[in-house]
Amino acid sequence: MAELMWVSLAIVALVFATSGIQRVTGSGFGLILSPFVVLLIGAHEGVMLANFLSIFAPIFVMWRTWRLIEWRRLMWILLPALAVMPPAAWVSVHAPEGVLYVAVGSLVIFGIAVSLVIHRVRLTLDGPLVRTATGAAVGAGTVLAAVGAPATAIYTVLARWSIPVMIATVQPLWLVVSVVSFGTKWAIDDGQLPELPWWAWLGSVIAIVAGMYAGEWVQRHMNESRLRQAVTVIALLGGILALVMGIRALVG
Secondary structure, three states: OHHHHHHHHHHHHHHHHHHHHHHHHOOOHHHHHHHHHHHHHOHHHHHHHHHHHOOOHHHHHHHHOHHHOOHHHHHHHHHHHHHHHHHHHHHHHHOOHHHHHHHHHHHHHHHHHHHHHHHOOOOOOOOHHHHHHHHHHHHHHHHHHOOOHHHHHHHHHHHOOOHHHHHHHHHHHHHHHHHHHHHHHHHHHOOOOOOOOHHHHHHHHHHHHHHHHHHHHHHHHOOHHHHHHHHHHHHHHHHHHHHHHHHHHHHO
16 A cells, blocks of 8 residues: 555656656657656556656647647647557557567657767758658557657758747647557557556646646746756666666566
């Protein structure tokens, strides 16, 4: 019982922190939350929890940035994401736990590494093919490991996408893919949400709202580039931990 209490408190604290990051950078909720909740409660339930909570995180940002959303670009990314999600959900439900640990860690590390490399290359790539590939990566990453942000981060760099417009546009993307990912896996597997106490669920919802307001304060008072660096370090650490746990589970 005491262990469950501390795990629940840790989840609420993580949700608060990742919600603030989501408000400042436009993404990062699933990217940072998923590796750590996977380590706390297991791969299947951890990814399901991250998918479920990711439904609520974008709503607060979206209604404040609605006028900046690029709907045409959003559709090019969203539709391919939705197309690949059902088969990816089947894989997610039936894959061994160790494989999902490795998937979570690998996706996070790969996405961060590629983003850092591309950021140094003076190259602009955009168009239907690039957007379709981005959408497919978002859909697969969200379902398999609750991390679709690396794909949009890479696309943002390649397309030289305006950061304020990107932040606005990806919020409805996260909302829709999180709903579909959670709903698809729930239908296939009859749900694998963790058995947390009621106050942990209520606390997570409150933490999302509080984290968003805290993120707004941070956005006004801190250097965004420094915060992005901190996000990268935290996500990388979580990815490495999840990868190590996955390898240990597969070997053991």
